[in-house]
Amino acid sequence: MKLFDPHIHMTSRTTDDYQAMAEAGVAAIIEPAFWLGQPRTHAGSFEDYYLSLLGWERFRASQFGIHHFCTLGLNPKESNDRRLADEVMDLLPVYLEKDGVLGVGEIGFDDMTENEIHYFGAQLRLAKELGLPALIHTPHRDKVTGTEQTLALLRELDFPMELALIDHNTEQTVGMVLDAGAWAGHTIYPETKMSPARMSEIVRKHGTDRILVNSAADWGVSDPLGVPKTVAQMQRDGLDEAALTEVFWNNPVRFFAQSGRLDLQEVQALPRIDQRDLWEGNSVLRGQTPRVDLDRAPEA
Amino acid sequence: MHVPDTQPVHLAPLAIRLATTRRDAAASAWLRDALASIRTTVGGSTRPLRLALARSRRLLGLDPLHPTAAERDAMPPSVEARLSTPGWRLLDVGRAALVLTALETLPPADGAELFGDLLRRGELSEQESLLRMLPLLPHGRTLLDGAVEAGRTNALPVFAAIALHNPYPAQWFPDLNFNQLVLKAMFMGLPVDHVEGLPGRASDELARMVLGYASEREAAGRSIPAGVQHIVALANQSENPPQTAAR
Numbered sequence: 001m002k003l004f005d006p007h008i009h010m011t012s013r014t015t016d017d018y019q020a021m022a023e024a025g026v027a028a029i030i031e032p033a034f035w036l037g038q039p040r041t042h043a044g045s046f047e048d049y050y051l052s053l054l055g056w057e058r059f060r061a062s063q064f065g066i067h068h069f070c071t072l073g074l075n076p077k078e079s080n081d082r083r084l085a086d087e088v089m090d091l092l093p094v095y096l097e098k099d100g101v102l103g104v105g106e107i108g109f110d111d112m113t114e115n116e117i118h119y120f121g122a123q124l125r126l127a128k129e130l131g132l133p134a135l136i137h138t139p140h141r142d143k144v145t146g147t148e149q150t151l152a153l154l155r156e157l158d159f160p161m162e163l164a165l166i167d168h169n170t171e172q173t174v175g176m177v178l179d180a181g182a183w184a185g186h187t188i189y190p191e192t193k194m195s196p197a198r199m200s201e202i203v204r205k206h207g208t209d210r211i212l213v214n215s216a217a218d219w220g221v222s223d224p225l226g227v228p229k230t231v232a233q234m235q236r237d238g239l240d241e242a243a244l245t246e247v248f249w250n251n252p253v254r255f256f257a258q259s260g261r262l263d264l265q266e267v268q269a270l271p272r273i274d275q276r277d278l279w280e281g282n283s284v285l286r287g288q289t290p291r292v293d294l295d296r297a298p299e300a
Numbered sequence: 301m302h303v304p305d306t307q308p309v310h311l312a313p314l315a316i317r318l319a320t321t322r323r324d325a326a327a328s329a330w331l332r333d334a335l336a337s338i339r340t341t342v343g344g345s346t347r348p349l350r351l352a353l354a355r356s357r358r359l360l361g362l363d364p365l366h367p368t369a370a371e372r373d374a375m376p377p378s379v380e381a382r383l384s385t386p387g388w389r390l391l392d393v394g395r396a397a398l399v400l401t402a403l404e405t406l407p408p409a410d411g412a413e414l415f416g417d418l419l420r421r422g423e424l425s426e427q428e429s430l431l432r433m434l435p436l437l438p439h440g441r442t443l444l445d446g447a448v449e450a451g452r453t454n455a456l457p458v459f460a461a462i463a464l465h466n467p468y469p470a471q472w473f474p475d476l477n478f479n480q481l482v483l484k485a486m487f488m489g490l491p492v493d494h495v496e497g498l499p500g501r502a503s504d505e506l507a508r509m510v511l512g513y514a515s516e517r518e519a520a521g522r523s524i525p526a527g528v529q530h531i532v533a534l535a536n537q538s539e540n541p542p543q544t545a546a547r
Contacts, residue, residue, distance in 0.1 A: 047421070051421065051423065054423035054424065055423050055424050055427070055455060056454075056455060058423075058424055059424060059454075059455040059456065059457070093351075094347065094350045094351060094354060095354075097351055097354035097355050098354045098423045098426070099354070099357040099358070099423055099424075099425050099426075100423060100424075260358075261358060272362060
């Protein structure tokens with residue numbers, strides 16, 4: 001079964017992770033722009049990071065047969081230096097237009113300061129203007145309040161709820177997010193956030209509509225196989241293949257296809273950034289195989 | 301085959317025609333508007349160009365060009381030679397038209413700076429297009445630093461765009477940089493006989509480098525890379541004088 005992890009920070013992961021993900025069936029990922037664990041001090045750092053998400057990381061993923069897309073934005077943790085934040089906001093209109101960008105994010109609240117509200121709002125307006133979905137981070141502390149405030153801001157700005165993916169939900173927030181008409185993401189972490197068993201229960205209770213599951217694997221203790229492990233748990237719990245396909249492929253595709261930038265046929269096949277195109281016509285290789293083994297057939 | 305600096309390339313009408321026939325009216329209308337917008341911001345913001353480059357993939361797609369005989373007949377010979385080589389996509393033609401239009405509005409030094417900037421700030425497909433279009437751009441020598449820098453990438457499609465089916469390195473790269481490009485192509489498992497202009501640049505030094513690489517592979521119990529004997533044979537045949545200092 002082909003899997004889509006709609007929130008994972010591959011910049012901080014090794015090729016061992018890519019290898020394991022590919023073997024476990026992960027065929028597409030979204031890497032949202034976030035902080036690097038400590039604050040950046042120059043707008044150029046943000047720009048180079050965006051370029052790496054669009055460039056090297058995208059290529060690195062393709063070497064393992066994985067489609068890599070990203071969202072770009074100014075995250076809440078780095079919204080508090082206004083001079084720097086304004087410079088980053090100036091970069092976004094061009095960078096958001098580049099190939100591989102499927103949304104604005106991660107944006108949202110962390111401490112819920114005035115500055116965070118300002119830049120969260122500005123980016124929601126920008127997303128609305130560009131017709132892009134928004135990938136929204138909810139705080140890990142005081143999450144219920146943060147989620148309520150997020151929904152309130154979305155309503156205040158008349159942001160289309162179907163273009164809002166509110167992430168890192170728990171049992172306490174998923175209901176209000178779904179009731180509001182937004183999409184609900186859930187992050188499977190080894191010790192904290194959400195677990196496969198709890199996720200299985202959430203789907204049993206709320207159904208599969210507008211539910212997404214991700215690993216958000218990053219620089220901290222996290223698991224790039226969170227998504228396949230949750231699939232395995234749900235299979236053990238008796239969820240059928242159709243339901244699993246909804247949650248782990250159709251839902252992420254459906255949500256991000258709203259960007260108008262996701263080629264549905266292309267994402268079903270292996271990434272085009274591979275080496276076979278270069279062996280057109282005469283080759284001097286004499287029996288050598290291309291760098292990456294791309295002989296596995298795309299799954300039905 | 302390169303385009304002499306004295307002969308400006310006008311790709312805009314061709315690009316618009318190809319956009320219509322290969323995509324649709326919406327794509328060619330978009331391209332026409334984008335080109336007009338670039339022309340009218342003479343000496344001003346590069347934003348219309350950057351936005352157009354960014355958006356172009358969505359409008360023009362990724363399909364290879366493979367021009368038909370009829371399409372080739374309608375092209376000037378230098379352009380036809382370029383656009384018929386492997387790798388060229390409609391996207392690259394459209395982007396070349398956009399960049400050429402912007403460069404027309406700028407003195408050469410500013411044009412070189414703009415080109416370098418676009419390369420550094422391009423994502424994978426933009427970088428690929430910018431490198432592929434090099435032989436069509438005026439004042440090629442001024443673009444050398446950006447091209448050499450781009451040859452240092454490990455992102456395969458970008459590297460292939462400068463190393464393979466591209467006359468630019470053989471024409472402009474100093475010896476050290478050209479040799480490193482060929483060695484790297486071999487290292488990355490690419491067919492070095494697709495390095496355009498290799499016969500004219502295959503030197504004893506390049507032969508020494510690839511033989512050295514082959515012996516490293518042999519010592520490690522690995523296969524000999526393809527292309528070694530080809531390069532050694534070319535070096536033996538030629539009497540190529542060394543070119544200018546390395547970058």
